[in-house]
Structures are given as structure tokens and as C-alpha cells.
Amino acid sequence: MVKSVISVIVATALIAFGAIWENVKLNNAFNELIVCIDEINLKLEDGTASKDDILSLQSLWIKKKEGLHVYIPHTEIKEIDLWIAEATTYVVYGKNDEALAKLEVVKELCEQIPKTFSVRLENLL
């Protein structure tokens, strides 16, 4: 019985640690992305956004998504990939309004994805 109790404690501790780790990782990654998107959005509104700005967002996302594959479904990662790629193309061709719209979607996804991992009734059901 002692062995069973210890195994329960260890397994529960692992799950709890994993849950906290996941929460921190997700929030940090997506918060960093949101800050970067906000900066680019301001530049797009001013008309000062350059190709380098959007490429820096894309490279930041590529760096972050490597770690995120462990926690979130790969289809959601692919979705952000596509929206960022579209926004990049619009910035390159100087279509700032369209790029803004695409980045708004990316921002919304970055805000919503971590919420789907929080302990809420709607997520449980």
C-alpha cells in the first residue's frame, strides 16, 4: 500500500507540475507574440512597417512554435502559420490594411488558444 500511495503522490505531482509548466509556457509564448503583433500593427497604421518587421514576427513564431507542438494540437499551429504567411505577403506588397486584418486574426488566435487550456466548465464539456 505504501508503494501505491507513493506512486499516486508522484504521478499527481508530475501532472500538477506539468500543468503549471504548460500554463506558463503557453502564456509566455503567446504574450510575446501579442506584444510583437501590437508593435507591427502600430507601424502598419503609421505606414512605417517594413518587410523586416513582419519577417521578425514570422521568425519569432517559428522559434516559439517548436516548443508549442508539445502542448497544442498541430492543426492550430498550422492555422497561425497560414495567417502570418498571408500577412507577410501583404506587407511585402504594401497592402497594409489587408495585413492589419490578417494580424488581427493572428492576435485573436494568440489570445484564445491559451484560454482553451484553462480550467473552465466550457473547456471541460
Add this chain to the structure above:
Amino acid sequence: MLIIFIRAIIVFVTLIIIMRLMGKRQIGEMQPFEFIITLLIAELACVPMTDVSIPLIYGIVSIVAVFILHQLLTIFEQLSVGFKCVVDGKPAVVINKNGVDIKELKKNNMDVSDLIESLRGTGNFSLDSVYYAIYESNGKLSVLENENAESEEDLPLLLVSEGKINKKNYSLTELNENIFDNFLKENGIKKIGDIEVMTVSGSGKVYLQLKKQKYKITEIKLKEGVKW
């Protein structure tokens, strides 16, 4: 991660309740919760392996959740007999010295024909060939054999179960209404609904159990040369 953990708990508890409600019929030789764990783990391990869009950690966390629940149930079962009864169920004595306990059979969602089928699995073809028959909590039937019971050459057929005639078996015995009505009169039976269990063997030996009465072994005259 917590979401998967909690969802796994919800599915586990739901399955436990469902399996307990189903009674012993649906279970093999495992305890109910062991059966559930076997089902769950196979599925949990399978889905993330086949669907690459799902992170592998989802499957691992779910399996760990099931493992924790299994360990907790084992601990609580060791600590409390009452808890063990709730989770695993308790043995059901379906044949006692008075005969078949229909109430106990019904509690486990079974009828007399199911009992006879299980009895055959233990090598006993007649209801009076055992003193006691017990459905263990793992669904297996254990019997205390009646050494004094006569060995039979013919397979006993279930003729009446819970007041209802088994028409197929009735036709196999080739009994006609007169013989059957006489049999009922001789045994003081006003209507078939009063019979809880009645089996007939090829030699005409009858296992008769009336409602709220102890069973008795009697005889009925079958047509000559009737065999099944």
C-alpha cells in the same frame, strides 16, 4: 493538461457507473474497474498514436490520470470493504437451498436461461445438481455441487421461467395441453404465472419452483420415444 486530466476522470467515473449498472453480464473475469481501465488505456494510447495532429502528451497525461485513479481505487478498496462493494459489487447467490433466487438474478440483469447457460459452463446441466451457485464480482459463476444429485442422460429443458412458457422448448417436449394441465392440477398450481422455474428432462424429471416456495423434484409423463 489539466483539461485532459479532468476529462479522463469524468470518462472513467462515467464508465464505472455504466458498467456497474450493467451488472455482471458485461464483465469477463476482471473486476469492473479493471475492465474499464483496459478499455480506456487501449483507446487513450491508440488515438494520439494514430492522429499526428494530437500531441503525444495528451495520451500520456490521460493514461497517467487513469493510473492514478486505479491506484486510488485500490488503496480505498483496501481501506474500506463498503467502498469495495460499491466499486466492484459483491457476489450474488443466485441458487441457494430453496432454489433459484430470481430477485438476485434480476438485480444483475439476468434471467433463468442465462443462469442455466452459466451452469452448463461449470459442467452442471441441471438446476438441482448444485446446492449453491454464486456469481462472483468478476462475473464468474462458482458452484457448490450436489453430490447426491442423480446424473442425467438427457438435457433438461427450461419450460417455464417467471410464469412464462418457453414455446420452443414446450414443442420439443411434445407435451399436450391435457398432460400439462393435469400436471399443474396434481401439483396444486392454479395458473402458470405461479411457476417461477420449471425444467423438464428427457426422463420426465421435473425441477419445479413455485413463487416464494422451495423447489421440488417431481415427474411428468412424457410421450414415449420423445427425445431432444
